[in-house]
Amino acid sequence: MRCDVKTYPLTIATCAVYFVVGAALAQTPPSGTKLIENPLYKKECAKCHGKTAEGRHFGGPSLISEKTAAASVEDLRNITANGKGRMPKYAGKLTSEEIEGLVQQIRALNGK
Numbered sequence: 001m002r003c004d005v006k007t008y009p010l011t012i013a014t015c016a017v018y019f020v021v022g023a024a025l026a027q028t029p030p031s032g033t034k035l036i037e038n039p040l041y042k043k044e045c046a047k048c049h050g051k052t053a054e055g056r057h058f059g060g061p062s063l064i065s066e067k068t069a070a071a072s073v074e075d076l077r078n079i080t081a082n083g084k085g086r087m088p089k090y091a092g093k094l095t096s097e098e099i100e101g102l103v104q105q106i107r108a109l110n111g112k
């Protein structure tokens with residue numbers, strides 16, 4: 001872009017517009033709620049599976065893994081509803097729709 005005195009204010013204005021639009025876009029959350037943005041996940045699951053769902057030492061394993069990717073919807077639903085090992089059961093605590101939503105979001109995280 002030419003930068004002589006006459007077009008300079010215009011250049012600044014154009015840059016300002018790009019900056020504002022870019023900042024606004026950067027703050028808009030991506031479409032479709034992600035697991036780690038689901039308030040239920042943050043409240044119930046993040047303490048063990050981590051804020052980024054990549055697991056926590058002495059808590060729970062990463063939910064973004066080959067193992068999770070290989071699990072079927074039924075497996076994930078069963079584990080979440082009925083628990084497994086140190087994983088607590090959520091049947092009775094969450095509705096089946098809530099569990100289903102979490103399961104779909106776990107699948108989405110693993111590219112399913």
Ligand code: HEC
Nearest residue numbers: 044045048059060061067068076079080084085086087102
């Ligand atoms: C008290 C800690 C704890 C909490 C809270 C917790 N988990 Fe877990 N979770 C675990 C542990 C430990 C395992 C591993 C169980 C095993 O395989 O023995 C696990 C396993 C899982 C698995 C299976 C992963 C795989 O790859 O097979 C899923 C799915 C899961 N948790 C989902 C959830 C969801 C959804 C929530 C919230 C509603 C949640 N967990 C809350 C500890 C926890």
